[in-house]
Amino acid sequence: MEKIEREGVSVEEEEEEEAEASVEIWKYIFGFVEMAVVKCAIELGIAEAIEKHGRPMTLSEISSAIGCDPSLLKRIMRFLVRRKIFKPVTNGYSQTPLSRRFIREGKQSMAALLLLESSPVMLAPWHSLSARVMANGRPSFQNTHGEDVWRFAAANLDHSNLINEGMACDTKLVIPVIIRSCSEAFDGVESVVDVGGGNGSAMRILLEALPSIRAMNFDLPHVIAQAPPCDGLQHVAGNMFESVPEADAVFLKWVLHDWSDEECIEILKKCREGVSKEKGRVVIVEAVIEEEEEGSKLADVGVVLDMVMMAHTNFGKERTLKEWEYVIKTAGFSSFTVKPIHAVQSVILTFY
Numbered sequence: 001m002e003k004i005e006r007e008g009v010s011v012e013e014e015e016e017e018e019a020e021a022s023v024e025i026w027k028y029i030f031g032f033v034e035m036a037v038v039k040c041a042i043e044l045g046i047a048e049a050i051e052k053h054g055r056p057m058t059l060s061e062i063s064s065a066i067g068c069d070p071s072l073l074k075r076i077m078r079f080l081v082r083r084k085i086f087k088p089v090t091n092g093y094s095q096t097p098l099s100r101r102f103i104r105e106g107k108q109s110m111a112a113l114l115l116l117e118s119s120p121v122m123l124a125p126w127h128s129l130s131a132r133v134m135a136n137g138r139p140s141f142q143n144t145h146g147e148d149v150w151r152f153a154a155a156n157l158d159h160s161n162l163i164n165e166g167m168a169c170d171t172k173l174v175i176p177v178i179i180r181s182c183s184e185a186f187d188g189v190e191s192v193v194d195v196g197g198g199n200g201s202a203m204r205i206l207l208e209a210l211p212s213i214r215a216m217n218f219d220l221p222h223v224i225a226q227a228p229p230c231d232g233l234q235h236v237a238g239n240m241f242e243s244v245p246e247a248d249a250v251f252l253k254w255v256l257h258d259w260s261d262e263e264c265i266e267i268l269k270k271c272r273e274g275v276s277k278e279k280g281r282v283v284i285v286e287a288v289i290e291e292e293e294e295g296s297k298l299a300d301v302g303v304v305l306d307m308v309m310m311a312h313t314n315f316g317k318e319r320t321l322k323e324w325e326y327v328i329k330t331a332g333f334s335s336f337t338v339k340p341i342h343a344v345q346s347v348i349l350t351f352y
Helices: 011-029 031-044 046-053 059-066 070-082 111-117 120-133 140-145 149-155 157-181 201-209 261-274 299-312 321-330
Strands: 087-089 092-094 191-195 214-219 233-237 249-253 281-286 335-340 346-351
Touching (some): 011 031, 031 046, 046 059, 046 070, 059 092, 111 157, 120 299, 140 299, 149 157, 157 201, 191 201, 201 214, 261 321, 321 335, 321 346
Parallel strands (some): 191 214, 249 281
Antiparallel strands (some): 281 346, 335 346
16 A cells, blocks of 8 residues: 655554554543552452462452452452453462552552542542643642642541551652662761651651661641651651751652742751751652653653642642752752662752
């Protein structure tokens, strides 16, 4: 067949794109289904049942263990197998590395984060995203719930705890990676304060690796009131826009992306006031958006997170390297380094 060029695209190329679009469109029409079915699997405790069993389970065994309708469960499992969440074996199903991440108490669990993002509170703002993008549009979360996510959480402790548990999921995975591959973040540090540290997960993990460090977990009063006690860890209530406890190092993980540039600069200035010029540092753990589309396998997650910030915060965003440079240097730091790690985030070390 003779190729006919039309605006630089051959007929064959156009037909291939049309065929691909006819398939891809369904991914967007029913995009919510994957999240909803995985949430169902978490709530049913399917992965826990197989893990507790210690070997693959038949449909009947899973059904009996979790007390559900076997005919409906079969359809759920078919869906999850198609997405390689569970693995089909003779007359049954076995775990995969992905399914183990949905075990609520698992070492690599991401269940709480999925339950947070799929909660009615966090899903509702997405319906007003287009209104947010319009000129003079109101923040989606505030438009939906009447106040920003932080005031809402302070007034709704169940949701506040859901946020802290969700953040702790990622923390449990990322902190060991930082300790292994970016040890310079804590070299020579005798004290560290985790600003916006939630339930204290990051500092508990750090203390296990570096028990001699004096660790503080700093967050809003309603968060600290719910934080579990831990030997060697001091929980401190306060507001990072007012002051930050003094320490050799300030640790900020997934905090700055919640705020505008101006607010980040204000936060970083308070952090800078709290660390000593001699050996002090601010350790930022955030995504660095790559300018090019091609990147690591996790690079696209940063772009997705940017949309999450648009839906869930007033002016938060994920930042490119140039945007991080503006925020950090305007806050008064002379320089900074960025070290990629095997995670969605990179480690950004600031220097006086």
